[in-house]
Amino acid sequence: MAIEIIVGLPHLNEGPILERVRDLGQPALVSANALSWWSTVRGWPEWLGWRIAKLAHANGLASLDLDSAGFVAMKRYGGFAWSIDQYFQLASAFPFRRIASLDYCTEHEIAEDREEVLDRISRTIRANRDCRDRAADLGLQDRFMPVLQGRTPADYERCADGLWWSMRPGAVVGVGSMCRREVGGPNGLVAVVDHLDSILPRGVRLHIFGAKGAALPWLKAFGDRVASIDSQAYGVAARRDAYRRRISKSDKLVADHLQRWCERQFERLDEPARRIPRIIQPIEAPPILDPWETAVATAREEIRALIESGNLDHDEMTNGWIEQWAADIYHAA
Incomplete structure (x- = not known):
């Protein structure tokens, strides 16, 4: 089964880009x-809401998937401007093939440091x-696509363990934080996919968000494990071409680069x-911490466990709260 090439769209305005994707018959x-x-x-x-009317322009595409825009939301706005309920208002407004978490x-x-990655x-x-x-609740469970996150291959395993309920044969699971990742190396794209391939049940397939096209020959080696990749790399090539010329x-220029990219x-x-x-991932010895550092580390793990279990909201973690939690642990000890 060939890896599916999905075209990441910069917008849904009617014009040359959508026309080209329709002509090529590519999923988007x-x-x-x-x-x-x-x-x-x-x-x-x-943020004032969704431009729902633009979804009508997607008619005629081979298929359309929805991404939550996690990186853009964090980079530009410091977090998601929309709630989960608001996101699913958009998700339910069009027959998207996949709806990413x-x-x-x-x-x-x-994420500047290790603690932030784990958080x-x-x-x-x-x-x-x-x-x-x-x-x-909305009857969209068959189109919902879970998404894994991490920095190292072991991080993605930790995330997959937390999403055990989604790791079933036939499921397509997204792998995030990949578009700026090198192909090789101990924490490279191939190393992450290789580790997931070694731990996930057979029949669970992966969608690699923003994968570099150069990775495709290496991803082919995993057989049916990799279902698809997506990218907007053609937009960068178009920008460079326009600047050079x-x-x-x-x-129209972007559409031409899109076709060449495909x-x-x-x-x-x-x-x-x-x-x-x-690559055999080395097992690092845990650092030796003083009593206060130990209390902080314990507080972070306890708060993370409560977030993962659903007893705290996914945004309920602040430095002040962590320090107060750690102080209680420190004094109790």
């Missing part, structure tokens, strides 16, 4: 942010649970599968 993915309605009247970005990305520019994994687990429940980055991906799929030797 759109971000929730591309359908957002924003105002800057007050001097800052204010809200998730908390872990790229270096978003965001716990928030992702809780957000998946809440999104799953909302999808079930001193011309406008028109949608053709290049199919060429890569025709290349022989390539394998990187399985």
Whole structure:
């Protein structure tokens, strides 16, 4: 079964880009942010809701998937501007093939240290649970796609363990924080997929968000484990081309680069599968902590466990709260 190439759309405006995707018959993915309605009247970005009418422009596409725009939300706005209920208002307004869960990305520019990465994994687990429940309420559970997050291969395993209920044969599970990740290396894209391939039940397939096209020959080596990838890399190529030629980055130019990008991906799929030797992840000895550091670490783990279990909201973790929780543990000890 070939890996499916999904075109990430910058918008749903009628014009050359959508026309080209229809002509090519390629499945597409759109971000929730591309359908957002924003105002800057007050001097800052204010989210006002969804541009539902734009979804009519998606008619005629082979299929359309919905992404929660986790990285853009964190990078531009410091968090999701929309609630889970609001996100599923959008999800229920069109027959999306897949509806990705809200998730908390872990790229270096978003999560600066190890504790923040672990916090965001716990928030992702809780957000998946809440999104799953909302999808079930609306009868959308068959289209709901869980999303894993992490920095290291072991992080993704931790997240998968928290989402055990979704790891069933036939499921497609998203793998996030991949678009800025190198293909090789101990924490590279291939290492993450390889580790997930070794631990997930047979029949669970992966969608790799933002995977570099250069990774396709290596992803082919995993057989049917990788269901699909998506990318908007053609938009970057179009921007560079426009700058080099001193011309406008028109949608017609972008559509031409989109077609060339798709053709290049199919060429890569025709290349022989390539394998990187399985990397044995080293087991690091836990650091030696003083009593206060131990209390803080314990507080973080207890709060994460409560978030993952659904007893705390996925945004209920602040430094002040952690320090107070740790102080109680410290004094009790």
